[in-house]
Amino acid sequence: MTDETPEPIPPEDQSQLAPGIALALAPQPEASDDSQRRRRRGEQDTYEALRKWQPKTRLGRMVIDGNILSYEQAIDTGLPIREVEIIDALLPGLEDHVINVNMIQRMTDSGRRVRFNVMACVGNGDGYVGLAICKGKDVASTIRKSIDVAKLDIIQVMRGNGSWESGPGGGTSIPFKVTGRCGSTRVTLIPAPAGKGLVIGDTGGAVLRLAGITDIYSKTRGQTRTTINFARATFNALKQLNAARVSDEQKNRMFMNIGRNLG
Numbered sequence: 653m654t655d656e657t658p659e660p661i662p663p664e665d666q667s668q669l670a671p672g673i674a675l676a677l678a679p680q681p682e683a684s685d686d687s688q689r690r691r692r693r694g695e696q697d698t699y700e701a702l703r704k705w706q707p708k709t710r711l712g713r714m715v716i717d718g719n720i721l722s723y724e725q726a727i728d729t730g731l732p733i734r735e736v737e738i739i740d741a742l743l744p745g746l747e748d749h750v751i752n753v754n755m756i757q758r759m760t761d762s763g764r765r766v767r768f769n770v771m772a773c774v775g776n777g778d779g780y781v782g783l784a785i786c787k788g789k790d791v792a793s794t795i796r797k798s799i800d801v802a803k804l805d806i807i808q809v810m811r812g813n814g815s816w817e818s819g820p821g822g823g824t825s826i827p828f829k830v831t832g833r834c835g836s837t838r839v840t841l842i843p844a845p846a847g848k849g850l851v852i853g854d855t856g857g858a859v860l861r862l863a864g865i866t867d868i869y870s871k872t873r874g875q876t877r878t879t880i881n882f883a884r885a886t887f888n889a890l891k892q893l894n895a896a897r898v899s900d901e902q903k904n905r906m907f908m909n910i911g912r913n914l915g
Contacts, residue, residue: 668718669718669721670715670716670718670720670721670722670741670742671721671741671742671743671744672698672699672702672740672741672742672743672744673702673715673716673741675699675744676698676699676700676702676703677703698740698744701737701740702737702740702741705737705741707735707737707738708735709731709732709734709735709738710731711726711729711731711732711733711734711735711738712735712737712738714729715738715741715742716741720742721742722742723739723742723743723780723806723808723911724808724911726738726742727808733804734804736800736803736804739803739804739806740803743776743780743806745776746774746775746776746780746803747774747775747776747777747862748772748773748774748799748802749772749773749774749858749862750770750771750772750795750798751771751772751773751855751858751859751879751880751883752769752770752771752785752879752880752883753768753769753770753791753795754768754769754770755767755768755769756768756769756787766789767787767788767789768787768788768789768790768791768794769785769786769787769794770785770786770787770788770791770794770795770797770798771783771784771785771798771879771880771883772784772785772786772795772798772799772802773802773858773859773862773883773887774799774802774803774806774862775806775859775861775862775863775864776862776864776912777861777862777863777864778864778912779808779809779811779863779864779909779910779911779912780806780807780808780809780863780864780911780912781806781807781809781859781862781863781864781887781890782802782803782804782805782806782807783802783805783859783883783884783887784798784799784801784802784804784805785798785880786798786801807890807891807894808894808910808911809863809864809865809890809893809894809910809911810826810827810890810893810894810896810908810909810910811823811824811825811826811827811864811865811908811909811910812825812826812827812843812903812906812907812908812909813825813827813843813845813846813906813907814826814827814828814829814843814906815843815844815845815867817845818843818845818846818906820907822907822909823906823907823908823909824846824865824866824867825843825844825845825846825865825866825867825868826841826843826865826868826893827843827893827898827902827906827908828843828893828896829841829842829843830889830890830892830893830896831889831892832884832885832886832887832888832889832890832891832892833885833888834880834881834882834884834885834888835874835875835878835881835885836874836875836878836881837872837873837874837875837876837878837881837882837884837885838872838873838874838885839852839856839870839871839872839876839882839885839886839889840870840871840872840889841868841869841870841886841889841890842868842869842870842871843868843869844867844868844869845867846866846867847867848867848868848869849866849867850865850866850867850868851868851869851870852868852870852872852886853870853872853876853882855879855882855883855886856870856882856883856885856886858883859883859886859887859890860886860890863890894910
């Protein structure tokens, strides 16, 4: 693609493009004052970046040519995802949440050196979530960097109705108990019936909400006041769900699905 803004694509041709690219090339409404203020504060316009995107990897070229239209197809290729625009094209509308911003001061021969440690989480609230931590000299640029790295670390989340109190329908919890750890922190996620809510701390709840899990019980051990370890342990627990081997009968009985809920 060239640096010039391409012409809007007719609706009948947008089905041959990835969802994010189709939205970027669709006629854009006039920006409101609120969105203009957010961009002045350093927010990146995702759709503007997609319109100017020139892919540098094989997978990126396949996405922009319309050969890959979903995140599942990109995973099936076995090619690494190394461009943030690939995620923005295949999973548009990702929400981000800054979990922790920590200032680190260090005395050197030239004076006091200040750096920032930022952890961010991204997700679409429907089976996809990513988590990353980055360091930098400036808060705004470090937040942007951590969000981009979190997009490259997105995983598919297995959801289901694992509680004996759950009824039929799409899974709003997890199918079975699972434990994640980071440092001395242990987070055990336990299936809960629909309507129970997130019985977990605010840090873990933020990760689960972005993953699309709305009902959970939890049990924690260790230094749970360590925000970074708590968030990472919750994320690792969601990773452990994908490592389990379950039969088709169990998937049907507990209404299990990986990634977006198509039911």
